[in-house]
Amino acid sequence: MKAIELFAGAGGLGLGVGRAGFKAVDVVEWDRWCCDTLRENRARGSSIIRHWPEPREGDVRGFSFSAFEDKVDLVTGGPPCQPFSLGGRHRAHQDHRDMWSEAVRAVRETRPSAFIFENVKGLTRATFQTYFSYIYLQLSYPEITLRDGENWIDHRARLEQHHTSGGRSGLSYRVLPPKVLNAADYGVPQKRERVFFVGFRSDLGIEWSFPFETHSRDALLWDQYRAGDYWDRHSVSKKAKPVDRRGSQAASRIRERPEELPWRTTRDALLGLPDPELNPRGCAKFPDHRFQPGARSYPGHTGSPLDEPAKTLKAGVHGVPGGENMLRRPDGSVRYFTIRESARLQTFPDDFVFHGSWTETMRQLGNAVPVDLAEVVARSVREHLDIGLARTARA
Structure with a gap:
């Protein structure tokens, strides 16, 4: 067709x-x-x-x-x-x-x-x-x-x-x-x-x-806080598992395992990609996967949690807003998503590359x-x- x-x-x-x-x-x-x-x-x-x-x-x-x-x-x-x-x-x-x-x-x-x-x-x-x-x-x-x-x-x-x-x-x-x-x-x-x-x-x-x-938040909460399969899948030990009281309380109110699949999280999307800030040399084999400095957190501008679906990526009329296009790690530190990570969040294939600066490329991804x-x-x-x-x- x-x-x-x-x-x-x-x-x-x-x-x-x-x-x-x-x-x-x-x-x-x-x-x-x-x-x-x-x-x-x-x-x-x-x-x-x-x-x-x-x-x-x-x-x-x-x-x-x-x-x-x-x-x-x-x-x-x-x-x-x-x-x-x-x-x-x-x-x-x-x-x-x-x-x-x-x-x-x-x-x-x-x-x-x-x-x-x-x-x-x-x-x-x-x-x-x-x-x-x-x-x-x-x-x-x-x-x-x-x-x-x-x-x-x-x-x-x-x-x-x-x-x-x-x-x-x-x-x-x-x-x-x-x-x-x-x-x-x-x-x-x-x-x-x-x-x-x-x-x-x-x-x-x-x-x-x-x-x-086909996917739901309840199924993710069940996977994380009732069955625990989510943490096992990502090899996160009990000691390293982030504390989220609200998520745990919400999961406790779910009576039966949901039929839908769990929402996919930022951690799911970034699986297999080296952290560009902590391991820049390991990023060379992934196109458009380079650390972008300058991210900072303040009230209302806190980034996307690792263990939830990301916030909506945005293009921004005057450049990238920042909060929606940042990763927030479990320890509270933040950094900007790379182009490759943003492409993963938009479910583009890894062999797909983008033209332009980081800001220009994020505009393309934010509009996609x-x-x-x-x-x-x-x-x-x-x-x-x-x-x-x-x-x-x-x-």
Whole structure:
């Protein structure tokens, strides 16, 4: 199955989609550092990306997708999230970086069987509720376009009238109510929440729901403080085991062993990587694994605990914030995550390298979708498309 990747960034969403069995036929990204990252990994033959086409570098508003009409099965992407980020200025549709209309245009021009778009949790805030529903309606009826001189509020009203009238003429999609997924609940060693918009072309008659969570905090607490398997797995002696009274108390209230797998922790993610501060010579065989000095801790800026999923890695408008991108050891000391460690937390493969300085690379990683989370969603979409398209072919 063929896919188009918009707003590709460093490739997290696209890698997951590729693992799910889709082949990228077009990749679009405006940032030169991200494009350099994609090009180098493509040239190196890294992972799925070696099969990607040369990325189209530039503003998506200047590209046409009409050549792919009825030739792709999936359109994916993460329109720039700064207009909606909790750490941004919250300007939404007033922000020139808002690219949702371009995502809708790509769907309109290509008519894919399905699409997957994702964004930050901040998009679901009450202050964006009206615009959130506008995105949903545009994706449902991409051929009902904004008229000359029409503002987005009036366009939304027209889309809503079409929706409530039950009109289904022209290109339309069954769009699931968008859902916020916590990456930790799907085996990613990071507490990262993203909202996903998933839709299937209406004529395919596909019924779909978001994949069930496979991992949980309760299962981790049981593993750590009831069964003790977690510490045995990491060869942590009873004497060296960190004291966490809150975790122990929470575990004592769990009556039965949870069915889910344990949340993956920072310690799980970094398994096999030498500490770059304590053992810099041992890091040479791991690309992008170098110590970054300058980390410090203060109230509200304490780093990610070793034995929990990491905090959400962030890009930062004015550089890396620090607290979210630091490791906090059991003794309370802190250091910055290396690029390789951050890539592990985002579930990029170890052979994947990044272009740019540490700050620039952390921006790429902070904006990325965890590869494993993207794969879970895309694989479920692929499975339903296989069934739906086969049924349509028989009809």
